[in-house]
Amino acid sequence: MGKVTGAMLMAQSLKLQGVDYMFGIVGFPVQPIAAAAQEVGIKYIGMRNEQSASYAAQAVGYMTGRPGACLTVSGPGVIHAFAGLANAKENCWPMILIGGASAVSQNGMGAFQEERQVELAAPYCKYSHAVEDPARIPYYVEQAVRHSIYGRPGAVYLDMPDDIIQGEAEESEVVHYPEIPEPPRTQAMPENVEAALDLLETAENPLVITGKGMAWSRAEDEVRDFIEKTQLPFLATPMGKGIMDDDHPLSVGAARSLALQKADVIFLMGARLNWILHFGLPPRFNKDVKIIQLDISAEAIGTNRPTQVPLVGDGKAIMSQVNQALGNRQWFYPADTPWRKAISEKAAENAAMIQPMFDDDSTPTNYYRALKDIVPWIPEDAIIVGEGANTMDIGRTQLQNKRPRERLDAGTYGTMGIGMGFVVAACVANPDRPVVSVSGDSAIGFSGMEIETACRFNLQCKIVVLNNGGIGGGIPELNKDPYKTPPPYLTVGARYDKMMEAFGGFGALVNDPADLPAALEKAMAFDGPALVNVILDPAAGRKPQEFKWHT
Numbered sequence: 296m297g298k299v300t301g302a303m304l305m306a307q308s309l310k311l312q313g314v315d316y317m318f319g320i321v322g323f324p325v326q327p328i329a330a331a332a333q334e335v336g337i338k339y340i341g342m343r344n345e346q347s348a349s350y351a352a353q354a355v356g357y358m359t360g361r362p363g364a365c366l367t368v369s370g371p372g373v374i375h376a377f378a379g380l381a382n383a384k385e386n387c388w389p390m391i392l393i394g395g396a397s398a399v400s401q402n403g404m405g406a407f408q409e410e411r412q413v414e415l416a417a418p419y420c421k422y423s424h425a426v427e428d429p430a431r432i433p434y435y436v437e438q439a440v441r442h443s444i445y446g447r448p449g450a451v452y453l454d455m456p457d458d459i460i461q462g463e464a465e466e467s468e469v470v471h472y473p474e475i476p477e478p479p480r481t482q483a484m485p486e487n488v489e490a491a492l493d494l495l496e497t498a499e500n501p502l503v504i505t506g507k508g509m510a511w512s513r514a515e516d517e518v519r520d521f522i523e524k525t526q527l528p529f530l531a532t533p534m535g536k537g538i539m540d541d542d543h544p545l546s547v548g549a550a551r552s553l554a555l556q557k558a559d560v561i562f563l564m565g566a567r568l569n570w571i572l573h574f575g576l577p578p579r580f581n582k583d584v585k586i587i588q589l590d591i592s593a594e595a596i597g598t599n600r601p602t603q604v605p606l607v608g609d610g611k612a613i614m615s616q617v618n619q620a621l622g623n624r625q626w627f628y629p630a631d632t633p634w635r636k637a638i639s640e641k642a643a644e645n646a647a648m649i650q651p652m653f654d655d656d657s658t659p660t661n662y663y664r665a666l667k668d669i670v671p672w673i674p675e676d677a678i679i680v681g682e683g684a685n686t687m688d689i690g691r692t693q694l695q696n697k698r699p700r701e702r703l704d705a706g707t708y709g710t711m712g713i714g715m716g717f718v719v720a721a722c723v724a725n726p727d728r729p730v731v732s733v734s735g736d737s738a739i740g741f742s743g744m745e746i747e748t749a750c751r752f753n754l755q756c757k758i759v760v761l762n763n764g765g766i767g768g769g770i771p772e773l774n775k776d777p778y779k780t781p782p783p784y785l786t787v788g789a790r791y792d793k794m795m796e797a798f799g800g801f802g803a804l805v806n807d808p809a810d811l812p813a814a815l816e817k818a819m820a821f822d823g824p825a826l827v828n829v830i831l832d833p834a835a836g837r838k839p840q841e842f843k844w845h846t
């Protein structure tokens with residue numbers, strides 16, 4: 296036995312702990328880690344900005360159940376990746392950031408890119424540590440990976456100084472830790488399970504809300520069993536979409552506001568009553584609504600609104616417990632109730648309201664008309680990334696998810712800039728499946744340079760840019776004086792498709808919606824990344840009354 300470098304120990308430990316993907320940008324002092332990662336069989340994806348790399352690492356974590364690694368240079372590289380740490384923390388997604396750092400021997404001396412990285416990472420992380428001895432790398436990696444996926448998942452940080460990366464340990468003295476198993480699944484108190492069912496049986500207007508915690512927990516089979524047995528109406532959160540098929544007849548997605556407002560008992564599963572769910576408070580919720588709350592985090596119970604029945608533990612484990620308890624009851628929510636009728640009437644009313652926009656073939660087009668062609672074009676097994684303001688909000692309502700963990704968007708943190716990082720992650724973790732991104736034009740700008748990454752790896756990503764020339768819409772022509780142009784406005788008709796062509800992908804520009812299906816077909820048929828740039832009416836919006844045909 297001989298000596299082994301810190302870089303190699305880092306790569307070996309990550310591999311051993313089931314970390315199969317590393318996204319990063321190399322330079323001082325982390326280049327040897329990336330090279331070692333490739334040597335041990337970790338897929339290394341060189342990106343163009345650390346933000347995107349950090350977004351990619353967490354998306355892989357969410358999709359695969361094992362954290363993705365993000366590797367950055369010291370100082371500014373680490374700081375750029377904090378965007379991803381914060382996003383991972385807010386989404387409760389696992390990732391491991393490995394930041395290069397200046398040599399310990401130069402601490403405090405004003406070293407190149409010297410920064411207090413461990414302290415700065417701490418508020419975003421469940422675990423933030425510097426490695427002080429190459430021989431202890433396996434220990435720290437095991438701890439970091441464990442923290443990222445056990446309990447409520449989240450971000451972790453390891454600081455790797457130059458002299459640790461280049462330092463060596465006696466191979467015979469290094470202790471390797473076995474791969475940590477999948478997170479243990481914990482069940483709820485049996486009496487609480489019964490209490491939850493008792494409460495549901497009293498409900499007149501019951502509602503199930505499925506959140507991305509259930510997707511993370513891979514509870515889809517148990518949730519489907521439960522909903523089909525109880526016949527309860529359900530609503531998915533933005534990334535809780537697909538735990539149940541969006542098309543399922545019990546989905547109340549098309550009458551979301553009414554369902555939230557009038558529900559008297561809500562079974563909240565792996566979702567938080569934060570801004571996305573209007574804090575669970577009036578006027579968006581019934582002031583007397585009773586909440587059954589399932590969450591792995593005990594601290595989350597009762598946040599913003601008292602919980603009548605807490606179910607603390609793992610989503611999959613608890614739902615199988617609930618299903619078992621249900622088996623003794625033979626209870627289900629009846630087919631013919633005023634609540635179901637109210638929901639389906641509201642859904643029909645909403646559908647009628649947006650129909651004129653689907654039917655409007657004028658040029659330039661609007662969101663709904665564009666989505667009319669985009670929705671049926673998306674393959675069944677596609678992973679869908681959504682980013683933007685209207686593009687993402689309207690996209691959420693129209694783009695259908697049939698399976699869990701197949702929708703990635705700005706999420707809990709509302710982050711613009713996740714787009715191409717998530718696209719790259721979805722492609723590399725699912726090489727046999729198409730990845731479709733529907734993005735706003737402002738949104739794609741945050742991560743557009745990763746189009747080069749997508750082309751370099753020839754990823755099967757199909758990007759549609761709904762281009763309204765600005766942040767939430769532009770104006771047909773820019774003011775001659777750019778300093779007088781209103782702040783949200785960007786270049787009208789900007790050629791994002793040419794960016795894709797520039798790096799070797801397929802690009803198409805669509806001005807007239809009549810040309811959209813053909814452009815989409817060509818993009819899908821192309822072997823590699825493609826971008827369809829759809830010019831929208833800068834005034835197109837979400838609310839029907841804002842549309843010109845209503846006024």
Ligand code: ADP
Nearest residue numbers: 447506507508512532565566567591592609610
């Ligand atoms: P959404 O955006 O879909 O509403 P949130 O991110 O707000 O979802 O909430 C997800 C919740 O799921 C978090 O409170 C988190 O603690 C919880 N969670 C994470 N893992 C599990 C698990 N294995 N079982 C149950 N709940 C979980």
Ligand code: MG
Nearest residue numbers: 736737765767
């Ligand atoms: Mg825009």
